[in-house]
Amino acid sequence: MKAHYPLLILALAAPVALLARAPGSAGTDTAIASGPTVEQGTTAKLVYGLLSDSRYAYRPRALDDTLSSDVFKRYLEALDNSKMFFTAQDIARFAPYKTTLDDAIKGGDMGPAFAIFARYKQRVDQRSAYARSLLKQDIFDFSGNDRWYYDREDAAWAADDAALNTMWKESVRNDWLRLKLAGKKPDDIRKTLDKRYATLDSSVAELNGEDAFQSFLNAYTSAIDPHTDYFDPRTAERFNQSMSLSLEGIGAVLQKQDDLVLIREVVPGGPAARSNKLKPGDRVVAVGQGTSGVMEDVIGWRIDDVVEKIKGPKGTQVRMDVIPPEAGLDSKPVRIVLTRDKIKLSEDAAKAETITIPAANGVPAKRIGVIKLPGFYQDFEGRRSNDGDYASATRDVARLLKQFRAQKVDGVVMDLRNNGGGSLDEAVDLTGLFIDKGPVVQVRESGGRVSVDGDSKAGVAWDGPLAVLTNRGSASASEIFAGAIQDYGRGLIIGETTFGKGTVQNLVDLDRWPSNEQTHFGQVKLTIAQFFLPGGSSTQNKGVVPDVRFPVSVDATEYGESTYDNALPWTRIAAVPHVRYGNFAPILPQLDALHDARVAKDKEFQWWSQDVAEFRIEHAKKYVSLNESERRVERDRQAAKEVDRQAQRKALGLDTDPLADDATDDGLQVGERDIIAETAREKAAEKRPDPLLRESAAILADATNLLVQDQELTAEVLPESKLPTHWAQ
Template structure:
């Protein structure tokens, strides 16, 4: 799962070589897809950092990758289908060169055919009692099984899959009962008001309830599948080609590109409401405080959305049965324009609510800080940076470096004695932000080398000599810290300006991407999407690439990701690691690593909670490696019983408290009083910080830095 993980990249917006691929305006979807294929192929061949030869060997890699994406579980296509498809295994290179849709249409038409057949089969299976006493085995690992060889094998595969889900759902119902019972026992023990009503179901009742739940799940899965149009599957098909070049080269349809831009900028123009999909209906989820939906005072969480009028002069669109992402696109629009939602309230009344679209910030992508109070009475600043966000289109838009600067100013006003910059799970973003952030912590200097496909090397430098924070600095990272995160951590490490603590190594994404609009090669106003392709590689000032190897932490602490395949090095198509000459740079060496390393090692060796985390992670790793499971109810329950015993052993970690106290900055204290959503998010953030053993050690380290 994690080896295919896509992380935010980016992105140097550099001028590209002028390419001219002349096409006539396509007349229909088939011509449009064909045109996209040829345009993607030409763009890859001319502009990719390390273009591959488009030949039979490439074709076979694309073929294998395509089926990993379309039917990784080997649950949809028959063995006879795969034998038929295999005749095209060495022809996919020709199809790409010619814009030939033969293979794509064959496989996707067959996929829709199989889905129709399987939908009928599963409904028939679910219409009859399923024998939970029959002793049979379900294969969890697709690599050790084949596609079904007959209609009977296909039915058996889906019957077992359904049975497995029913047993899991029954186990979930039992777990909920146990949790409720524990709560009731606790209430009675402390003689509190008991309002908890226990609902204890018999095994038969659980089976009936679980079967109904699984039926809804399966039915909705196929409903959603049929709602996907063939252009959505075409995006998957194109990415089977592009990702064989490297995992970060991808084709983006217009709507996929819109989603990427929204996440990258950290803002969206809309009404500020989450749209949730339940059993074919759309509902309003949480409303963002201060956004149009919240300000209307007419909408509440749980309202069913019936219709959307995207513009005053347009027809109202019925959204019942629509996929949530389609409805979201109707609701989004230009800032200052009107949108009308027709909703059914919980009392079944129906009303129209008209709102003016506004810019709604996605605050979870922005930096924020908090003051950490250690048990010894010292104060430190923690800055969480989820993304190196930047808005290249709006000069007044938010970006990561300005946000961190503002947080540092707040922390300095509180006289903190050290700063911890948390880059865990930060998949990257704008490379230019790295230099600006570096300038907040140290004087001018090179921070990254960027090498193009033609061998040309460009060194990027921070030119600021007025750092805002010159005190102790610790950078936290994990296996999901990637791209720009690795450039910043690597630069701070090479200069000795900051100490990196966390997983043995970061993700290892050392490549640079840019977007190329395919429309630039076409005489049309239609949007043909974009190609995000790798054009350069990152190198540290020391000359080492961050590709595959990532950044090795100064102080290593294993976490849950350490024991599973996370990172670029696990991807079959990732570019190789290499090295170039170092640039001239002068380390500042703010601290003695050996002494700090020895102190941490001593603490971790006697830290029972840290040792328990390692045991838990290794146990979960072994679970992931299990290839089969019994579907006989008693045997299945016995497996679950053993697992629950292990989970109970590790449950003590949920109650771990690192002893740190957290104080909000003054502006956020005031905001908590008026912004309910912000207050809830902050409360959850604090709770998570108090359970964070890795933060506890980061505080220990920053406290020891001179």
């Protein structure tokens, strides 16, 4: 399998969430009405064969009544995790399926899954109708002590429709209160919420058999382990595009709003950007292929179906009728013709910036280079085809390090916050940019065989001071890189303990088995191994613990590998020989002291710490008050806090927060706001002050200063016989 499929170590690729699917045309429910297809039955049997075979799965599980019960539970959670649609009566009705789904999967019978799904759609329709009916009632008095308990994941199923009605009434009242606090008038609130609940209904109504099948099959795969997933052909294509950072199309990001698909963003350098004919907010009403293909009206279509029509092979043409945002919907559309091209998704690629740490106490200023790496991406197809221009995280980082060397920066911070993983090869190769040969990761397969993957190339791309910034969202490949850097003593790890995902996945194409078939069956991202660091420790469950720690923003009981009920436990194996370039333990107390003293005077860092603490307190409550006076006091407190902070920023000469004036919750959901303003807000968010990154650069500068000032300490931290860097020069 290694020879044919790319190894992945993705951490956060979850099964498809049904309500995350974009809304489209109503009346496209034929797949549900006609039941599951023969191809879906075949796919289910193929996935069963794969997951039950120890030659493929790292931890195969027998598909029996016990696992059937687990699949049953996970499927219900996938459909109704908040327990806002099904009742206990529904669950009792489904009870016969609890121990028979194993037989259904083995036999390729998707009937039970589709029956549950059909009931779900019916329940959503009923709930939407009830929510809309509440808008006509006099229930919006907010002077009492009512609360909306929004966290229902661990709650019992509502006994009956009456119990559901009670919950929905509180939920609708909370939606109303949020809009009221944002300054909306009753008529506007009523219209907004009526459209919101109608959109919920139409979004779910149009979910089809493919959606039902993928959700059910992912209930099965996630019962095996948290990171095994089924991708239908369309989802598999999108996944591969995200890994390669490229696709072929016009270079535009689309978003659904009501029954229309709008241009959300134009990708720089793509055909749309080069044409200067498309802009954010433009509404796409029809699409045609080539120079003479029929123009198809796409109003009311699902967004993924519209995307399929617009994208296509490089060099082909697509025609689109669009209505500008300032024009009425009855206006005559503008016909735009674009030639598709290969689009590089540069927004998700590695990026560099430089932070200057001012001189202080006789210590000269330091310039620290920062590389922000969102993922360990690689264009697998481009690499296999020997395309010298294929996307690669390591290649991009090497290029940025070359620029830093030319700029003579004093140190480099690798920012891996919220980097959820990617290619195992990239994790190994990227580590090789900072170490001079040696093992990077140990991989143990299901049979117990351990192989070692490492850097075999002499030399390094950066031999200077190094730090790695992590948080709880740093997972998998990020943990391999950070853990190896820590094992080698090559750099400092700063921030929060990482996610804790220590398993390796492989993409397996299901089309490899059926013979003489024209149908595509999709792919399975399958856990095939567990990885261990050079020192023998697994990152599984425990993650990588930083040398210098920041306040915990997300508790390990709420997010991370340890929250999965079927995650593998932490363990360790024998270490493999590797160089220890340094040992930072002797300077960690001094770094902590300098860090504490600095952040005590750093307003931005203090504010971040305060916000984290407040968020954790609010999150632990799992409810919000429905008393208007209480909510207004809280809203006004938050608004005053932002005004005060902005004033202090100006007084202290700090960069202002571009979102400070837009901090109040407007009560609207994504898709209800103006797309142009929302896109601008997202761009502004990228320019917000980042005290954690600045502090990480300062900590790295502290380390270099300490080693320059104290030669005895340098000899203890970085023995000269093993000194590969100019840390102390």
